[in-house]
Amino acid sequence: MKISFKLGLCIFVCILLMETVSMFYLHNKVIHSRINQELESLKARGNSHRDVLEITYSDSTLQHIGLMESHTDTDVVITNTTGNTLMSSEEVNGAMKKILAKKHPQVPRKGLIIQSRWKDERYIATVTPFKSDKENEGYVYMFKNTRDVEELIAQLNKHFIFATVLLLFFMLITIYFLSKALTRPLIAMKEATTKLSQGSFSVAVPVHSHDELGELAQSIQSLANELNYLKKERNEFLASISHELRTPLTYIKGYSDIARRKDLDAAERSRYLEIIHDESQRLNKLLDELFHMARMDIHTFTISKKTVQLSSFLESIHEKVLPAFSNKKIQLNLECKDHLYIEIDPSRFEQVILNLLDNALKYSNEYTITTIKVTRSLGRISISIIDQGVGIPSEDIPHIFDRFYRVEKSRARDTGGFGLGLSIVKQLVEVQGGAISVKSRLEQGTCFTIIFKEIKNEDSSSG
Numbered sequence: 001m002k003i004s005f006k007l008g009l010c011i012f013v014c015i016l017l018m019e020t021v022s023m024f025y026l027h028n029k030v031i032h033s034r035i036n037q038e039l040e041s042l043k044a045r046g047n048s049h050r051d052v053l054e055i056t057y058s059d060s061t062l063q064h065i066g067l068m069e070s071h072t073d074t075d076v077v078i079t080n081t082t083g084n085t086l087m088s089s090e091e092v093n094g095a096m097k098k099i100l101a102k103k104h105p106q107v108p109r110k111g112l113i114i115q116s117r118w119k120d121e122r123y124i125a126t127v128t129p130f131k132s133d134k135e136n137e138g139y140v141y142m143f144k145n146t147r148d149v150e151e152l153i154a155q156l157n158k159h160f161i162f163a164t165v166l167l168l169f170f171m172l173i174t175i176y177f178l179s180k181a182l183t184r185p186l187i188a189m190k191e192a193t194t195k196l197s198q199g200s201f202s203v204a205v206p207v208h209s210h211d212e213l214g215e216l217a218q219s220i221q222s223l224a225n226e227l228n229y230l231k232k233e234r235n236e237f238l239a240s241i242s243h244e245l246r247t248p249l250t251y252i253k254g255y256s257d258i259a260r261r262k263d264l265d266a267a268e269r270s271r272y273l274e275i276i277h278d279e280s281q282r283l284n285k286l287l288d289e290l291f292h293m294a295r296m297d298i299h300t301f302t303i304s305k306k307t308v309q310l311s312s313f314l315e316s317i318h319e320k321v322l323p324a325f326s327n328k329k330i331q332l333n334l335e336c337k338d339h340l341y342i343e344i345d346p347s348r349f350e351q352v353i354l355n356l357l358d359n360a361l362k363y364s365n366e367y368t369i370t371t372i373k374v375t376r377s378l379g380r381i382s383i384s385i386i387d388q389g390v391g392i393p394s395e396d397i398p399h400i401f402d403r404f405y406r407v408e409k410s411r412a413r414d415t416g417g418f419g420l421g422l423s424i425v426k427q428l429v430e431v432q433g434g435a436i437s438v439k440s441r442l443e444q445g446t447c448f449t450i451i452f453k454e455i456k457n458e459d460s461s462s463g
């Protein structure tokens, strides 16, 4: 069942219930007051006959009253105190007699309603006592045929039915448009999510209201955008991987074809085998890094953080990489005060620093200086790796943390990079609760800065 139909049905049933109850109430009230009005006017008529009789009681007055009533839709019967009929405007029939026969011990001067049940009796009736002198006293009975009353009520019912139908009609129209208007955004969102589930992520959810529905639409829209972005990124990623895999494989295939030639001398063959070996190593390294990244993506790798004293931690790294730097005649300095603590996973963080140092080494020339510098301010600790290398063009800076992004493809091939190091660094830093940023000037150098919250823990074990 469609949601608009359900919603419409719900509203319809609710309003119908309310309408029925209030119509019923109103109908009863109107009829009740109408009947009361009839009875009161009947009584008032009886009272006015009484007044006339009390002023001038005579046969001709009686005749006169009878004559007057015979021309109206009411009837009058005047009796004496013993119940004998003195005059009647119509012939007294059985139903009238039944009413006349009723005894009323105390009839007030202003009259009394003696029959009000219009539904199952033939007449509604009132009685008024009169007394002009000792002998001439009795009762003025007033009758009104309930057929007239019923006709009146039927007329009233007709109006009620007409009003109800009209109301229902307008209600249906209103509900139709209302439920359409209310469900339109839902339907738009449903269509959008269906498209999403079918894998088409470039959807637009056209709901711009500022309510819960609008917020929901906003969420769906950002989900779609995110999925779209992920899809694009995945495609680019796969394209990069296949590209990266293809290059060494082409070399391997080409050189192995040559190396298989019979007429090749031993020196040449070993040169080609050397290239094949290098390329397979390169492939191996790439696969290692990809594997590493995949594990980080699925969040299967665990980080076990502990408080680490920075100076001794960095000293051990400094010691480890110093030979490589000396080899390339690059000076590597470490500036770090004692008693600075941060909370990290030591082996993961070592990977970060090694990666950054690897870049500094790769992208710096001889006789330059690379510095590992730790500073502390406002409860934060900054660890910077500053080199005097080739630098990064400013237009490349926003992208260097992307996977497979390299500033100069040819330069990177010479240095054997894939452009994965920094993307891994960024993920590793962020997963440990830190942040990384970069500043660089072409031909002047680059500075990577990692910021962590300082841990004030003097007697903590160092890493």
Ligand SMILES: Nc1ncnc2c1ncn2[C@@H]1O[C@H](COP(=O)(O)OP(=O)(O)OP(=O)(O)O)[C@@H](O)[C@H]1O
Pocket (backbone or CB within 6 Å): 359, 360, 362, 363, 387, 389, 390, 391, 392, 400, 405, 406, 407, 408, 412, 416, 417, 418, 419, 420, 421, 422, 423, 446
């Ligand atoms: N210290 C630096 N000085 C100059 N350029 C740098 C520096 N660090 C990174 N870059 C540039 O940023 C690019 C991305 O660096 P990243 O570490 O991600 O890749 P890579 O070093 O080329 O390869 P990989 O680290 O995967 O072996 C590099 O190709 C290089 O052009």
Ligand SMILES: [Mg+2]
Pocket (backbone or CB within 6 Å): 355, 358, 359, 417, 420, 421, 422
């Ligand atoms: Mg690198």
